[in-house]
Amino acid sequence: MSNIREVSRAAGVSIATVSRALSNPEKVSEAALKKVYAAIEKVGYRPNMMARNFRAVRAYSIVVLVPNLSNLFFATVIRGIEDAAQQKGYSVLLGDTRDSTAREEEYIRLVETRQADGILQLRPHTPGKSLEPKVAIPMVSACGCENTPYPSVRIDNTGAAREIVDYLIDQGHRRIGVLSGLVDNPHAVDRLRGYKEALAAAGIPFDPDLQINGDFTLGSGLMAASHFARMKDRPTAIFSMNDEMAIGCLQGLKSAGIKVPEEMSVTGFDDIEFARYSDPPLTTVAQPAEELGRVGFQTLLELIEGKELGNTETVLPYEFVVRKSTPPLKG
Amino acid sequence: MSNIREVSRAAGVSIATVSRALSNPEKVSEAALKKVYAAIEKVGYRPNMMARNFRAVRAYSIVVLVPNLSNLFFATVIRGIEDAAQQKGYSVLLGDTRDSTAREEEYIRLVETRQADGILQLRPHTPGKSLEPKVAIPMVSACGCENTPYPSVRIDNTGAAREIVDYLIDQGHRRIGVLSGLVDNPHAVDRLRGYKEALAAAGIPFDPDLQINGDFTLGSGLMAASHFARMKDRPTAIFSMNDEMAIGCLQGLKSAGIKVPEEMSVTGFDDIEFARYSDPPLTTVAQPAEELGRVGFQTLLELIEGKELGNTETVLPYEFVVRKSTPPLKG
Numbered sequence: 001m002s003n004i005r006e007v008s009r010a011a012g013v014s015i016a017t018v019s020r021a022l023s024n025p026e027k028v029s030e031a032a033l034k035k036v037y038a039a040i041e042k043v044g045y046r047p048n049m050m051a052r053n054f055r056a057v058r059a060y061s062i063v064v065l066v067p068n069l070s071n072l073f074f075a076t077v078i079r080g081i082e083d084a085a086q087q088k089g090y091s092v093l094l095g096d097t098r099d100s101t102a103r104e105e106e107y108i109r110l111v112e113t114r115q116a117d118g119i120l121q122l123r124p125h126t127p128g129k130s131l132e133p134k135v136a137i138p139m140v141s142a143c144g145c146e147n148t149p150y151p152s153v154r155i156d157n158t159g160a161a162r163e164i165v166d167y168l169i170d171q172g173h174r175r176i177g178v179l180s181g182l183v184d185n186p187h188a189v190d191r192l193r194g195y196k197e198a199l200a201a202a203g204i205p206f207d208p209d210l211q212i213n214g215d216f217t218l219g220s221g222l223m224a225a226s227h228f229a230r231m232k233d234r235p236t237a238i239f240s241m242n243d244e245m246a247i248g249c250l251q252g253l254k255s256a257g258i259k260v261p262e263e264m265s266v267t268g269f270d271d272i273e274f275a276r277y278s279d280p281p282l283t284t285v286a287q288p289a290e291e292l293g294r295v296g297f298q299t300l301l302e303l304i305e306g307k308e309l310g311n312t313e314t315v316l317p318y319e320f321v322v323r324k325s326t327p328p329l330k331g
Numbered sequence: 332m333s334n335i336r337e338v339s340r341a342a343g344v345s346i347a348t349v350s351r352a353l354s355n356p357e358k359v360s361e362a363a364l365k366k367v368y369a370a371i372e373k374v375g376y377r378p379n380m381m382a383r384n385f386r387a388v389r390a391y392s393i394v395v396l397v398p399n400l401s402n403l404f405f406a407t408v409i410r411g412i413e414d415a416a417q418q419k420g421y422s423v424l425l426g427d428t429r430d431s432t433a434r435e436e437e438y439i440r441l442v443e444t445r446q447a448d449g450i451l452q453l454r455p456h457t458p459g460k461s462l463e464p465k466v467a468i469p470m471v472s473a474c475g476c477e478n479t480p481y482p483s484v485r486i487d488n489t490g491a492a493r494e495i496v497d498y499l500i501d502q503g504h505r506r507i508g509v510l511s512g513l514v515d516n517p518h519a520v521d522r523l524r525g526y527k528e529a530l531a532a533a534g535i536p537f538d539p540d541l542q543i544n545g546d547f548t549l550g551s552g553l554m555a556a557s558h559f560a561r562m563k564d565r566p567t568a569i570f571s572m573n574d575e576m577a578i579g580c581l582q583g584l585k586s587a588g589i590k591v592p593e594e595m596s597v598t599g600f601d602d603i604e605f606a607r608y609s610d611p612p613l614t615t616v617a618q619p620a621e622e623l624g625r626v627g628f629q630t631l632l633e634l635i636e637g638k639e640l641g642n643t644e645t646v647l648p649y650e651f652v653v654r655k656s657t658p659p660l661k662g
Contacts, residue, residue, distance in 0.1 A: 019349070070410065070604070078425075082400075082426075086437075091426075096413045277581075
């Protein structure tokens, strides 16, 4: 990294002149300005690099790491973050990490060199895979899972999954399929625990054949539906771990000639807006997406302002929403 | 705005020491550093403000103004922008403007004070309402409409709308409803022109009763459906100006007891992923969303690098996608 002394040398002007060119260019002659600008280009000096060594001054911006920008749940969380950030005069730098640790690291380097004050992580923490928090950079998880090793905001994913599966059992179902996320996704881990707890409480043994793992996309829900449809001892209800997969699954079931909800109940998770517009509308868990974003930002701001938070977690309430995709099972 | 001289005065150290504290703090005694940092806080000096007067050095970041972050079409455009930006070492600062000129202005002030190099505008240009481009800040429209007064990237919205309505006419429809955006939305203006051109070419008079204006949301599509359903001389097809409104409309029509597509054809616009998963899947216009973002960024980069582009526009090809929502009209 080049410095102001090199700029001064290359420009053939004093360090004070370079400083003045940076802070008060109107007080510097045009000829000197030209020399300074040319020298800056030549030695590759970037004034904003200063911030690297300069934590006493805030940048008033944060970086949000988003695993998937096309996921409407995250879009809503981001809206909450932006609202809270704007109120406090902070700008939001968005990084679409596509679930890649390498891309996350690039964005964190960005924070180090570009004067952002902290990071809001929307990907849940995966031990041994996710980035660990660094002392130098305040970091908060705004869509947390259990056992996040830094401050997090989340809902009770296990409890919400248990409530949905309890409800399906109450509606008369005993064979309940689970359309999970990938096995190492921490939200999938928490929600699968809830599914198993609900089955156990009702005395229903867990059948691994009834678990199909997607990746939270519409397409993976469509694929999973064809697996469920081909099963010899088909489930009568499917608990999907997000709405996108549930909506993809609805279409796959219909294509396979299975009537929803008459022959198969389907539930989602998140309550994205499309969940109300699917056919049938989805029974689901409404996450307080905007609120997760807002509280996530407020927590990050406390860290930025120097509070010690350890691995505090804030658990926000969710809402269980019953729609037409889950009528009572006809015996 | 305070300057480095005031910091020097408040700290009781030379300007050169302040410069050094900023650029090479390891060469400054801890006592002097403390004085400088305290003085910076006291006088409210921000090193990144320097960039204001300092266009010769790039920030390597851009700001994207997004009218609605929950719109999946924009999420995909942003993904294209991020891809192209990352390849060139640029970071993307995202501003959710919620269709508000006031919020756009706040973000533009941000660009002026926070060293972003340019703006990608995703809201189409509305004469007399939208921000005009400023000489000091390179700006490009990545979801342009006709007659944008600065460089833009877009599809032929008029032509695409004409093609969809031509197709509906070929399928046998004569009474075709149009579910438009708000009257001053430039995309709605361009697409309405295409709708009218197709009707005129087929000798069908334009009936203003068949035009209902929504706001590109699912909810407004739902509302529009109830208007269409209650019409005495109901249309047999509806051309919706985006997929979200079309999907909302599908649900509204079904709730009103109208069978889709048997009694009513519905078409969308954009080809968001949900368009394939609606029931029935939507005939629509596939916008090259990621490509709009990529080319938008490349165009902005040319401006940042000093090219004069005037109000050049790049028109990218769209694709007309036929799905099950538009069978031939049964006579």
